[in-house]
Amino acid sequence: MSFPSPRAGSGKRLDFNHHGVWAIYRFEIARALRTLVQTLVTPAITTSLYFVVFGAAIGSRLDSLGGVGYGAFIVPGLMMLAIFSESMSNASFGIFFPKFTGTIYEVLSAPISYVEIVIAYVGAAATKSIVLGLTILATASLFVPVHILHPGWMIAFLLVNAVTFSLFGFILGLWATGWEQLQLIPMLVVTPLTFLGGAFYSISMLPPAWQTVSLFNPIVYLISGFRWSFYGTADVRVGLSLAFTLGFFAACLGVVALIFKTGYRLKN
Amino acid sequence: MNPDIAPVIRIRGLTKRYASGAVALKPVDLDIAKGEIFALLGPNGAGKSTLINIICGIVTPSSGSVTADGHDIQREYRAARAKIGLVPQELTTDSFETVWATVNFSRGLFGKPANPDYVARLLRDLSLSDKRNARIMSLSGGMKRRVMIAKALSHEPEILFLDEPTAGVDVELRRDMWNLVRSLRERGVTVILTTHYIEEAEEMADRVGVINKGELILVEEKRTLMKTLGKRQLVLHLASPLSAVPPELGPWRLELSAGGHELVHTVDGDRSIDVAALLERMSSLSIGIRDLQTHQSSLEEIFVSLVSRHA
Structure with missing residues (x-):
């Protein structure tokens, strides 16, 4: 048009599409509620099984670790294990599935920014995994005495890790071009690193050489920090844990920003 | 325009x-x-x-x-x-959502506050009212197409x-679609x-x-x-074939086709010819006519000729 439209610039007035964010968030939560058994009941049963096996059968034969009974010791590790895998699978599936079925067209054609899309998908995934983490905590406290020394830090670690792994999952979901790729990193990288990252043991129980190797595993720092918020004992200094937690968060945020700058795997 | x-x-x-x-x-x-x-x-x-x-x-x-x-x-x-509202070519819908949920989702996604009255009216206009609580995967292809239109119109696009x-799409839906476009x-x-x-x-x-x-x-x-x-043509089917267009018919710019069995006049733009005079003349020349047809090219023929010209 050769003359300015009176309404030109009104795009700037709508600064945040909260209806849009809420629509995606609710859609994602509804997806979880449809599969409530799979989302919450299954992990609760799995946790109970861990306690039967590790807590009662094996744990009773183990010494306490830093004054904490083995059953209680593994609670933060179990929570982190669930937070990592649920955040990743929820967020990656959330964005991969519309890409796979083609319904992503609607999100791409909507007046919603990339930042808002991330807030909605990652927010929903993090919400779900936090609820799951707390469910595990509640289930665990039926079996073992769990006390939380630094509840504020516990919540903070829980939140940041849930959001970080949701962001990571979102990246995986964008990157994946097939179902196999979607599972690849969680199964082959994150789960082994978590099992080797002190979810079920203190790395001080390992031979010295393996202790050194473990320090190259970033998951060690995440779990150790979270466990410190429960019992005040840690494998590594809590400051280091915090630095790793925030560093990983910043890295994921950076990659997401980069992806959106280029429209990678979303637009061509 | x-x-x-x-x-x-x-x-x-x-x-x-x-x-x-x-x-x-x-x-x-x-x-x-x-x-x-x-x-x-x-x-x-x-x-x-x-x-x-x-x-x-x-x-x-x-x-x-x-x-x-x-x-x-x-x-x-x-x-x-x-x-803007968009109804894409492919039938891409969620499966497990209900019709009501998916249309309201679209409305929210496009930044509009909930308006159950509007959405209900939209579903009624698209004959989807009785399917509002049905899961999308239980719908037929035609119904899914209607759902996609409802989604595209959910935020009242201009x-x-x-x-x-x-x-x-079946005949009924096609007709509904045409009516919808007109009402829009x-x-x-x-x-x-x-x-x-x-x-x-x-x-x-x-x-x-x-x-x-x-x-x-x-x-x-x-x-x-x-x-x-568009081309308009007048086709005269002859009782017996001719080997050439008689010179007396020169002013009518006729062409012989179908092995001499047809005389064809192609109308140039808006200029029409005096058909009565032509028939009279042919009658005086004792050229028998078995049948007479006019033919107007459709948009389809225009389109095909355009595309092939630019191929």
Whole structure:
């Protein structure tokens, strides 16, 4: 048009599409509620099984670790294990599935920014995994005495890790071009690193050489920090844990920003 | 198109080259007026969907600009996209959601507050009321198509894109779709549709654009197009074949065809001929006529000849 439209610039007035964010968030939560058994009941049963096996059968034969009974010791590790895998699978599936079925067209054609899309998908995934983490905590406290020394830090670690792994999952979901790729990193990288990252043991129980190797595993720092918020004992200094937690968060945020700058795997 | 009214869609120098190097759009310029029904015709792979997907924000253009109701689709994407509804070509819907949930989802996604009355009315208009609590996967293909239209209209757009709206659709739905488009036009909604059912463009469109190999080769009022490019022919089936057009019939510019069994006159533009005089003359020459036909070319024939000329 050769003359300015009176309404030109009104795009700037709508600064945040909260209806849009809420629509995606609710859609994602509804997806979880449809599969409530799979989302919450299954992990609760799995946790109970861990306690039967590790807590009662094996744990009773183990010494306490830093004054904490083995059953209680593994609670933060179990929570982190669930937070990592649920955040990743929820967020990656959330964005991969519309890409796979083609319904992503609607999100791409909507007046919603990339930042808002991330807030909605990652927010929903993090919400779900936090609820799951707390469910595990509640289930665990039926079996073992769990006390939380630094509840504020516990919540903070829980939140940041849930959001970080949701962001990571979102990246995986964008990157994946097939179902196999979607599972690849969680199964082959994150789960082994978590099992080797002190979810079920203190790395001080390992031979010295393996202790050194473990320090190259970033998951060690995440779990150790979270466990410190429960019992005040840690494998590594809590400051280091915090630095790793925030560093990983910043890295994921950076990659997401980069992806959106280029429209990678979303637009061509 | 009235040049005094600002176009609702304004496209300038729009191109698209995919990463593979394939050129999907050569520079395209196009204005679409508010409230008109514009049909974009073209063979498969001509660039129809690419053009639509760029305007709707799904594909990033390589160069050029588009404004929707005065808003640049990239710099002011929120304002631009809020005006636009899209019904894509493929039937892509969620499966487990209910009809009601998915239409309300679309409305929220486009930044509109909930309005159950409007959504209920929309579902009624699309004969979806009794399916509102049905899961989408339980619906037939035609019903899913209706759901996609409801989603596209959920945020009360002023511009609606219908990408191949009636591909693989039954007669009833096609008729409903045509009625819907007309009622949208009455409300001032601009409708841009792509189709390769030319009959559809002929039936509904105010203007027609023909796109071929990424190039917009023609934009014309449908009526003008039919008039200027459409051929009218008068065919006279002869009782017995002729070997040549008799010189006495010279003024009528006739051609002999079908092995001498037919005399054909092609009408040039609006100029008509005196058929009565021709018949009289033939009668005086004792040329017997078995039958007489007139034939007017459809938009389809026009389209085919245009595309093959530019091939």
